[in-house]
Amino acid sequence: MSREYETVIGLEVHCELSTKTKIFCGCSTEFGGAPNTHVCPVCAGMPGTLPVLNRKVVDFALAACLALNCHITQHCKFDRKNYFYPDLPKAYQISQLYLPIGRNGHVDIETENGTKSIGIHEIHMEEDAGKLIHDQWDDTTIVDYNRCGVPLIEIVSEPDMRSADEVIAYLEKLRRTLQYLGVSDCRMQEGSIRADINLSVRPVGEEKLGTRTEMKNMNSFKAIARAIAAETDRQIEVIEDGGSVTQETRRWDDNKGASYAMRSKEDAQDYRYFPDPDLPPVFISDEWIEKTKDAQPEFREEKCARFVSQYSLPEKDALLLTDSVRMADLFEETAKISKKPREAANWLMVEAMRLVKEQGDGDASKMDFSPAHLARLIDLLGQGTINRAGAREVFEHIFAEDVDPDSYIKDHGLAIENDSDALGKVIDQVIAANPKSVGDYKAGKKKAVGFLVGQTMKAMKGKADPAAVNKMIVSRLEK
Amino acid sequence: MDITKLTALELGKLIKSGKITSMDAVRAQFEKIEERDETYNCYITLTKDQALQRAEAVQRQIEAGELDESPLAGVPMAVKDNICTKGVLTSCASRILDGFEPPYDAHVMEKLDQAGAVMLGKLNMDEFAMGSTTETSYYGPTRNPWNTDRVPGGSSGGAAAAVAARETWYALGSDTGGSIRQPSSFCGVTGIKPTYGRVSRYGLIAYASSLDQIGPIARNVSDCAAILDLICGYDRRDSTSVACPEEKFTDALVDDVKGLRIGIPNSYLGEGLDPQVKAAVTEAARKLEKKGASVEYFDMGMVDYAIPAYYVIASAEASSNLSRFDGVKYGYRTPVFEDLQQLYKKTRDEGFGMEVKRRMMIGAFVLSSGYYDAYYIKALKVKALIKKGFDQAFEKYDLILGPTAPTTALRIGENLSDPLKMYLGDIYTVSVNLAGLPGISLPCGLDSEGMPIGVQMIGQTFSEKTLIRAAYSLEKEISQMEPAFLAGQEGGERA
Numbered sequence: 003m004s005r006e007y008e009t010v011i012g013l014e015v016h017c018e019l020s021t022k023t024k025i026f027c028g029c030s031t032e033f034g035g036a037p038n039t040h041v042c043p044v045c046a047g048m049p050g051t052l053p054v055l056n057r058k059v060v061d062f063a064l065a066a067c068l069a070l071n072c073h074i075t076q077h078c079k080f081d082r083k084n085y086f087y088p089d090l091p092k093a094y095q096i097s098q099l100y101l102p103i104g105r106n107g108h109v110d111i112e113t114e115n116g117t118k119s120i121g122i123h124e125i126h127m128e129e130d131a132g133k134l135i136h137d138q139w140d141d142t143t144i145v146d147y148n149r150c151g152v153p154l155i156e157i158v159s160e161p162d163m164r165s166a167d168e169v170i171a172y173l174e175k176l177r178r179t180l181q182y183l184g185v186s187d188c189r190m191q192e193g194s195i196r197a198d199i200n201l202s203v204r205p206v207g208e209e210k211l212g213t214r215t216e217m218k219n220m221n222s223f224k225a226i227a228r229a230i231a232a233e234t235d236r237q238i239e240v241i242e243d244g245g246s247v248t249q250e251t252r253r254w255d256d257n258k259g260a261s262y263a264m265r266s267k268e269d270a271q272d273y274r275y276f277p278d279p280d281l282p283p284v285f286i287s288d289e290w291i292e293k294t295k296d297a298q299p300e301f302r303e304e305k306c307a308r309f310v311s312q313y314s315l316p317e318k319d320a321l322l323l324t325d326s327v328r329m330a331d332l333f334e335e336t337a338k339i340s341k342k343p344r345e346a347a348n349w350l351m352v353e354a355m356r357l358v359k360e361q362g363d364g365d366a367s368k369m370d371f372s373p374a375h376l377a378r379l380i381d382l383l384g385q386g387t388i389n390r391a392g393a394r395e396v397f398e399h400i401f402a403e404d405v406d407p408d409s410y411i412k413d414h415g416l417a418i419e420n421d422s423d424a425l426g427k428v429i430d431q432v433i434a435a436n437p438k439s440v441g442d443y444k445a446g447k448k449k450a451v452g453f454l455v456g457q458t459m460k461a462m463k464g465k466a467d468p469a470a471v472n473k474m475i476v477s478r479l480e481k
Numbered sequence: 482m483d484i485t486k487l488t489a490l491e492l493g494k495l496i497k498s499g500k501i502t503s504m505d506a507v508r509a510q511f512e513k514i515e516e517r518d519e520t521y522n523c524y525i526t527l528t529k530d531q532a533l534q535r536a537e538a539v540q541r542q543i544e545a546g547e548l549d550e551s552p553l554a555g556v557p558m559a560v561k562d563n564i565c566t567k568g569v570l571t572s573c574a575s576r577i578l579d580g581f582e583p584p585y586d587a588h589v590m591e592k593l594d595q596a597g598a599v600m601l602g603k604l605n606m607d608e609f610a611m612g613s614t615t616e617t618s619y620y621g622p623t624r625n626p627w628n629t630d631r632v633p634g635g636s637s638g639g640a641a642a643a644v645a646a647r648e649t650w651y652a653l654g655s656d657t658g659g660s661i662r663q664p665s666s667f668c669g670v671t672g673i674k675p676t677y678g679r680v681s682r683y684g685l686i687a688y689a690s691s692l693d694q695i696g697p698i699a700r701n702v703s704d705c706a707a708i709l710d711l712i713c714g715y716d717r718r719d720s721t722s723v724a725c726p727e728e729k730f731t732d733a734l735v736d737d738v739k740g741l742r743i744g745i746p747n748s749y750l751g752e753g754l755d756p757q758v759k760a761a762v763t764e765a766a767r768k769l770e771k772k773g774a775s776v777e778y779f780d781m782g783m784v785d786y787a788i789p790a791y792y793v794i795a796s797a798e799a800s801s802n803l804s805r806f807d808g809v810k811y812g813y814r815t816p817v818f819e820d821l822q823q824l825y826k827k828t829r830d831e832g833f834g835m836e837v838k839r840r841m842m843i844g845a846f847v848l849s850s851g852y853y854d855a856y857y858i859k860a861l862k863v864k865a866l867i868k869k870g871f872d873q874a875f876e877k878y879d880l881i882l883g884p885t886a887p888t889t890a891l892r893i894g895e896n897l898s899d900p901l902k903m904y905l906g907d908i909y910t911v912s913v914n915l916a917g918l919p920g921i922s923l924p925c926g927l928d929s930e931g932m933p934i935g936v937q938m939i940g941q942t943f944s945e946k947t948l949i950r951a952a953y954s955l956e957k958e959i960s961q962m963e964p965a966f967l968a969g970q971e972g973g974e975r976a
Contacts, residue, residue, distance in 0.1 A: 043585050044718075047805050049578070050565040050587060050684040052719050084801050084848075086825055093804030145809070274848035276857060279691035279798055281720055 006206045007241075009234045010214075011169055011199060012123075012161035015176060016154050017186045018130065018194040019062045024151035025129050026053030026096065031153070033192055037135075037146035045151035047092030052280050055080075059153040060103070060284055062185035063127045064294050066155055067104030069179050069301070070122050074291055078103045080127070080281045083273045088145050089132040097156075099275045102126035103286070109179070111171040120172050121160030128154050155186075161200065161211065166227040173197060173223065181367060182301050182327045190221055191363055197226060202247070203237045212237070213247040217254050217261055225256040233261060305330055313343035322351050326367040329354075335373035340380040349376060353394060357401045371404040379407040386467045392416040418467050425458075425466060429474055432457045443479055451475055485513050486967070489556050489650040489704040496543065496555040503536035503543070503555030503599055506650075510557050510601060514648050521633075522623045523643035525562050526570045527602040532557065539597045552707055552731075554597030559649040561640050562603040563610055564695065565684035566590055569600075573686050574618035575608045577806045577832030579813040587684020588719065589653060589695050589712045596711045601649055605639030608834045609803065610660055610688040612636050613906050616897050617836045624893070625668060626964040627932055631890035634664030640698045641668035645964055651699040651708055655685055657692045658791050659885070659910025662922035665698055666885035666935025669924045669962055671952070672698040673705045676942045677917035678723035681716030687802040689795035690721075692914040702923060702953045706730040709945065725943055733946035738954045739773035741947075744878030746781040749909055755888045761926035761934040762884045768958040769882075769951065777878070783870050784912065786863045788904055791911035792840075793847050793860035799837075800844025806832065839900065868916040875941045880951055883909055885922040885935035913939050921948045925959055933962060 024031055027044035044051045067074055079101045082094040107122030130152040136143045157176065163169050177195060180186040188195040197220065202212035217233055220226045237247050252261040300308070302324045309320035309330075324330045333350050337343035358366050379400065383393045388411055396416065399405040411417050432454055433440055442450035451472060458471045484492060484506060495501045511529055518524055539548070539555050548554035560566060563573045565583040567590070572578045586594070593600075607617040615623040615638025623638045625631040626646035633642035637654030641664035644652055654661040656674035665672030673696045680695045687693060697708035710731055715724040745766060750759055770776045808814035808828030815827035833841070847856035874881060886906055896903040913920040918939055925936040936955070940948045 043583075046810070048583065048585070048811075049571070049573075049581070049686040049805070050583065050682075051585075052683055052721075054718060054720050082801050084804060086804065086807060088807075088809050088821065091805060091810060093807060094801055272849050274801070274845060274850075274853075276797060276801070276848050276853070279689075279721075280687075 007203045007234075007238050008206050008208075009164055009230070010161045010202050010204065010211055011163040011230065013157075013159045013163070013169065013172065014198040014200065014216075015157045015159075015173070016196045017066075017157065017176075017180055017188060019059055019153040019155060020184070020186055021056060021058045021062060021153055023056055023058075025056050025059045025127070025153035026151055029151065033194075035148055037144070038148060040148045041150070045091075046147055047150075053096060053278075055281060055284065056153065059127060060286070061294065062153070062183075063103050063125065063155050064286060064291070065183050065298065066157075066180060066185055067107065067125050068291070068295055069183055069298060070104070070107040070109055070125065070157070070176075072104030072107030072122060072125055074286055075101050075103055075105065076286045077101065077283050078286065079283045080278045081275045082278045083275055085271055085273055087131070088143070089134050089150075091132070091147060091150060095129060095131065096278055096281070097128035098126035100277065101283075103284075109172070109175050111168065111175050113168055113171060118162075118168065120162045120168075123158040123160050125155055125157050128156060130154050161202075161214075166230040169199070169226060169230060170223050173226070178302050178325070178327075182299050184299070184327075187367065189365060189367075190223070193221070196221075199226065199230060199233070201230065201233050201237070203234060203241070212241075213249050215247065215249065216251045218251060218264070219254045220256065222256075225254065228256065228259060229254045229261065232259060236261070299327075309333075313337060313347070315343065315347055319347055319351060322355075323347060328367040328369055332369060332371075332373050332376070336376045336380070339374055339377035342380050342384070345380045345384075346376065349380065349397065353397050354401060357398065361402070369401070371400050375400045375404060375407055382407060382411065386470065387411070387417055389418055389464070389467050391464060392418075416465070418465055425462070425471070426474065428461050429458055429471070429478065432461065433475070433478060440479065451479070484509050485647040485650075487650070488700045489553055489558070490707055492650055493552045493554060493556045497549075497552075503540045503557070504533060506555065507532045507536045507557050507599060507601070510649065514601070517646055517648060520624060520629060521626055521642050521646050521648070522621055523605055523639045523646060523648050524559070524602045525572055525574060525605050525618075525620045525639070528569055528600060531569070532599055532601050536599045539599055542597060548597040551596040551711070553651075553711065555599060556650050557599045557601045558593070559601045559604050559640070559643055559652045560590070561606050561637050561652065561654045563606060563655055563686045563688070564589060564653055565686065566600065566603065569603060571603065571686065572619070573609045574606045574620055575833065575837065576619045577813045577829070578811075579832075581812045583684070585684065587695075588681035588716045590684065592712050592714070598711075604637070604643055604652060607636035607638065607660075608837050609686075609799070610636040610655060610657055610693075611799070611836050611840050613659070613663055613903050614891065614893075614896055615639060615642075615664070616893065617834050619834060622893060625890050625932075626966065627669060627890070628930070630892055631932065632667065632893050632895075634667030634886070634890060636660040636664075637672070637698060638664045638667075641665050641670055641672065644668065644670045644698050644700060647967060651697060651704055653695055653708075653712070654698045655688075655693055655695050656914065657688050657694075657795060658914050659907050661696045661698060662885045662910050662920055662935070662937055663907070665922040666924075666933065666937075667890035669933030669964070670698055671701055671705050671921070671923040671956075672696060673709060673945070673948070674913065674920045675709065675713065675945060676723075676919045677914075678721050679713050679725075679919070679943070679945070681714070681719040681722045683716055683718040687798070689798040690802060691798060692791075692795060694914075702921075702949060702956050703731070703734050705921070706734055706949050706953075723943075728946060730945055730949055733949040734953045735950050736954045736957050737773075738769050738951055741769070741774040741880070741951060742878045743769060743774050743776045743951075744874055744881050745776065745778050745883060746784065746874075746881065747778050748781060748784040749883035753887050753905065753908070754884060755928070757928040758884050758886075758888060758934050761928075762882070762936050765925040765936045765955055765959070766882055769955055772954055772958070774951070776882075779874065779877070781870050781874055783863065783867045784908070787867055787912035787915060788908060790860040790863035790867070791907070791915055792843065792904060793856050794864065794915070796840040796844035797848050797857050798844070800841045800848065803833075803837065803841055808832070836900070864915045867912050871912075871916045871918060871939075871941075879940070879947055880944070881939040883937055883939075885909060885937040889928045889930070889932035889934055909937060918942055919945045919948055921952050923952050923956060924962060925955070927962060931965065
């Protein structure tokens with residue numbers, strides 16, 4: 003390569019808002035219903051029906067705009083984006099072009115070279131479309147309108163990112179912010195957050211932006227990173243070969259690790275946007291803005307700092323615990339009930355994260371168990387009612403089914419034998435049966451006690467506290 | 482007695498008094514419909530069995546005293562075919578909605594149901610309400626009961642003709658640029674276009690959403706007021722519906738115009754207006770003046786720009802509203818196609834008529850990038866100026882009076898080949914829609930060929946009561962008129 007190139011990236015991110023009902027009707031937004039069961043004449047775009055704006059959507063979008071430092075358009079409007087496609091039953095999508103709810107925002111991300119501010123060009127509200135399912139069997143396409151009218155916000159960044167790492171950091175930041183706000187689940191695999199990448203390259207030092215392409219269809223952070231690398235290489239190669247990049251939309255195929263042109267600028271559709279006459283302008287009053295500002299939660303940075311000072315946690319742990327608001331809440335509530343923040347943190351960071359990775363899709367925000375159960379388990383472990391191995395088993399069931407630790411321990415006979423007479427008898431038998439180890443110990447090989455503890459635990463079928471057993475054996479040998 | 486000659490309120494009273502049942506009324510009306518509608522073609526769909534069943538249920542409610550508050554309980558009526566009726570074909574007089582039976586009722590139908598209305602059937606119209614003659618209907622043209630060589634006007638031509646031919650006691654129409662008032666004028670009946678937002682549009686299949694409004698067409702002002710009492714009111718399913726204090730429009734049926742300030746725009750009496758229409762309309766103004774109103778002629782600007790602005794805005798909205806008719810979900814689908822694009826193209830090519838295609842193309846053009854500002858935005862500016870012009874006029878006048886249409890009913894076929902000429906016929910009505918104002922048309926005389934002439938009155942937003950009072954007072958001074966065939970048939974019953 004003769005020259006050095008710089009990659010310039012801007013993102014269009016669609017986030018599904020987690021309102022209970024759709025943006026313009028009362029249908030449920032729940033994910034995964036049987037096809038066409040969350041549908042009514044309004045979201046199916048039947049003739050004569052009319053949209054009525056769900057105020058909660060504006061609440062959520064407004065909260066997102068404020069958290070991302072946007073200027074709020076106090077008189078915002080909805081526009082129609084007209085195009086024909088079977089997943090769009092009205093043949094127009096209600097969106098915002100001329101007066102989006104938020105503009106000129108920014109977020110800070112952490113990069114190798116320190117903090118960097120990424121500009122937000124605009125945030126607008128819109129409705130999702132349905133889903134087409136192609137039936138290979140009889141070569142027909144069927145439509146599922148369940149997603150029609152699910153509320154979205156589209157967050158359009160400025161072309162401020164220069165690497166895949168920055169893009170991932172920006173997306174992580176958006177995800178965390180929206181999850182902390184409680185306005186979106188941001189689950190990439192369920193499609194509740196989707197990112198399109200606008201990418202161009204230019205020689206280092208060049209001011210003018212190169213011709214960009216838009217890349218669609220990445221459904222994981224890894225796919226995004228791969229797509230950025232591949233598209234950067236592709237564009238540089240085109241330029242180095244003396245060609246020029248075509249402005250076009252490309253579709254990423256993650257299995258093949260390559261992208262394909264979908265449509266070029268010349269075939270770009272004219273969406274004939276115009277203000278939707280069925281929806282009056284939305285007025286967002288100063289009071290509405292103030293109320294929303296007051297309701298903004300403690301975000302990750304503040305929470306992390308507070309965890310360090312309030313619970314004396316290492317920063318590394320605090321960062322891990324605050325990655326998702328669900329995790330942070332579980333930690334804090336468990337710590338509060340058990341009064342053992344260190345223990346609570348360890349259980350969540352080690353055991354819970356292990357299970358999240360093993361059993362789920364690595365999404366800690368889906369954890370769903372009672373902090374009171376974990377707190378009780380920590381107590382029981384501290385009191386010596388159960389040993390650590392048993393506690394791990396109980397936790398797996400708290401994690402999966404939210405079992406009550408007391409009844410689980412009782413039902414499965416996991417409680418430690420606290421009758422020291424019975425334990426004493428077993429220990430006496432073990433000592434009597436292993437004269438060699440006893441001799442080793444007395445000869446100064448203190449480690450020999452480990453074998454005796456092991457034998458005792460085996461005889462007790464694990465229902466004893468190894469530390470207590472150790473103590474009892476030593477006191478007998480030292481006699 | 483021929484009860485089909487009664488007004489809706491008169492029939493309602495007879496039914497209430499027990500002298501006649503709702504079923505009798507339905508049967509009597511179907512006799513006339515079966516005898517006449519082959520000639521006039523007012524109806525697209527007749528729902529005789531449902532009507533009789535419904536009449537029986539309503540009759541029981543009336544006898545149980547459940548509908549004492551509703552003066553029109555049990556009175557049969559009919560509905561323009563762009564208003565959704567649950568389980569009954571709602572076609573917009575278009576092939577594209579072939580077989581479309583909505584699973585829901587329009588808001589107005591729910592309201593009328595509560596009031597004990599009995600529907601006879603669905604009425605013919607210009608396809609998707611685009612037209613001024615009811616000739617663009619897929620179901621063939623409706624003929625004017627005053628003269629079958631003439632059009633009934635449009636787009637609510639079936640509604641106005643059915644009322645004139647005594648094929649219904651009253652009808653619901655819709656008015657986007659004059660579609661209630663102009664056919665009322667052509668057919669010698671009375672129609673009101675309410676203030677935008679007064680009547681819910683939920684279930685009205687949209688032509689131009691920012692202009693459409695449902696309203697009554699009936700024999701006289703009193704009937705129209707009684708119907709308005711039933712259909713107005715806030716509906717949370719229509720975001721453009723206005724929550725205003727409830728009003729009883731029939732309270733405004735008062736024969737008194739003393740002190741009423743009436744303005745007549747000079748431009749409403751200018752070039753292009755048939756002299757006979759002009760004479761009848763100015764005579765109507767004189768009658769009101771005699772009764773104590775003041776009448777003044779004044780200049781109002783922007784009148785010439787109303788038609789272009791209207792056709793830009795209405796066509797733009799229509800191009801978007803009608804895109805959903807694509808053969809995928811309901812209505813007509815072309816039988817043979819190779820792929821999605823062809824499904825769309827063939828379905829829409831075969832499903833829509835000429836005039837609808839013309840307006841969708843105009844609409845798509847004025848919204849396309851590069852033309853949006855020059856056409857659509859400019860038209861919105863004109864709309865705002867027109868509204869301002871009316872606001873200024875209403876500082877001086879309580880209502881504005883003028884002709885409803887420049888001529889009486891045209892001959893069938895006369896305008897179909899010349900759309901521009903047809904569009905110009907909307908000159909006095911479209912600005913009322915652009916400004917969102919209420920308007921009424923009522924008969925004020927006949928021309929030398931015996932065709933009815935309509936006078937239009939326009940009020941400020943939400944001033945329907947003023948309009949109704951003035952129209953009611955004027956109606957008292959105008960001799961009742963009905964189509965010749967009715968007078969002849971009934972052997973001199975006509976006064």
